[in-house]
Amino acid sequence: MCATCGCGEEGAKATVINMQTGKHVHVHVQHDHTHDHEHSHEHTHDHEHSHEHTHDPSHDHTHDHEHAHQGSRTITLEEKILAKNDRLAERNRGYFEALNVLALNLVSAPGSGKTTLLERTINDLKSQMQFSVIEGDQATVNDAERIKTTGVKVVQINTGAGCHLDAEMLARGVKQLDPQENSVVMIENVGNLVCPALFDLGEKCKIAVLSVTEGEDKPIKYPHMFRAAEVLLLNKVDLLPYLEFDMEACKKYALSVNPGLKIIEISATKGDGLSVWYQWLKDNL
C-alpha cells in the first residue's frame, strides 16, 4: 500500500514528479484521488498485500449459453472503448489551444534518440521559443534530469507497469508543468512502438523518431505508430556509412502505411538536417 495516500498499489497507475518543486502526484485508475506532498526520495511502497485470491484456471465453462437468461435484461451500450481517454484528450487539446501551446507527442522505440533530440532542439532554439517538457518512462527520473540541465521546466511521469502515457496522466503532468502561453510542450512518450499509437493525449500531432540503427522495415512491422504520426524523424544518419540501412526502402515502407507522412533525415548529435526540423517547429507554433 502507498504509505502516503493509503491506496492499493494496483490503484496507482502512474506517478507525476515535478522536477522544479519535488512534488509528486499519484494518478489512479478507478477514482480521482490525488495528493500532493514533498517528494522525499525514499518513497517505499511497502505493503503487506495478503489478498486471498483463489482462482482455478481450469474451471469448466460448460454452461448452456442462452441469450435471454431468465429474468435478465440486455442493455445496449455502444460505447467506444477508448472514449474516456478520447474525452480527456479533447480537454487537454482545448487547454493547449487556449494557451496557444504547440504540444507534440514524441514516440519511438527505446534508444532512438528522443531525449538527445530534445536536449539539442531546446539548446539550439531556446533563445527563439519557450519550451517545457513532459518525460514519460516506466521508471527513473534520468531523462528529466537530462532535460533539466537545459534550463527548461520538466515534469517526469513514471508509468510503473504501464507501457504508454494516457490523457489522464498527461493532464496531471501538464498541471504540474504549468506551461507558458505561446510555447512548445514536448511530450516524450514511453519508448514503445505499439501502445502509444492508440492513446490520444490531446497533442497537435505525433512525431515518430526512428533511428537508422533499427532497420528499414520498422514502419511496416509497427504500422499503427507510423500511421498515427504526422512527421517521421529518421535519426542517427551520421551512422549510415557503418550500416546496411536502405534509406529509400525505409521511406517507401513509411509512406506505404502513411502517404501523407513528412519525413526528415536528421542527426541529433551531429546536427544534420536539424534546420529542416526547426523550420517545421517554427511553422507550426
Added chain:
Amino acid sequence: MHELGITQDIVAFVTEKAGGQKVIRLKLQIGALSAIVPDAIRFCFDVCADGTPLMGATLEIEEVAGRGKCNICAAEMPLSLLAGICECGSGDIKCVAGQELLIREMEVV
C-alpha cells in the same frame, strides 16, 4: 500490455452503467486492425472483474476482419495490416473496417 489498463477502463465503465445490478454477460467488438489483442482482454478480464458486479460474467468478443478501400479505383479488399497494395497498383488504401473498439451491450440481472 495496454490491454490491462483498457480492461480496467471497460470494467469501470460497465460497473457504472450497471448501477448495482449484476452483469452476467458483456459483449465487446474488437477489430483485427485495432492493435488490441482479444485474447489479452480475455486474460485480463477475470482479474479486473474480480470483486465487481462483473465478476463471473461471460465475456463475448465479436471480432471484425480488416477491410480496405482503394482511394484511386474504389475497389475493396481484405486487409491484414493497416497498409496494403491494391490490384490497380495503388498503395493509397483507406481502412474501412477492422479498427472497431466498442463496448456493445451487457446483460444484467
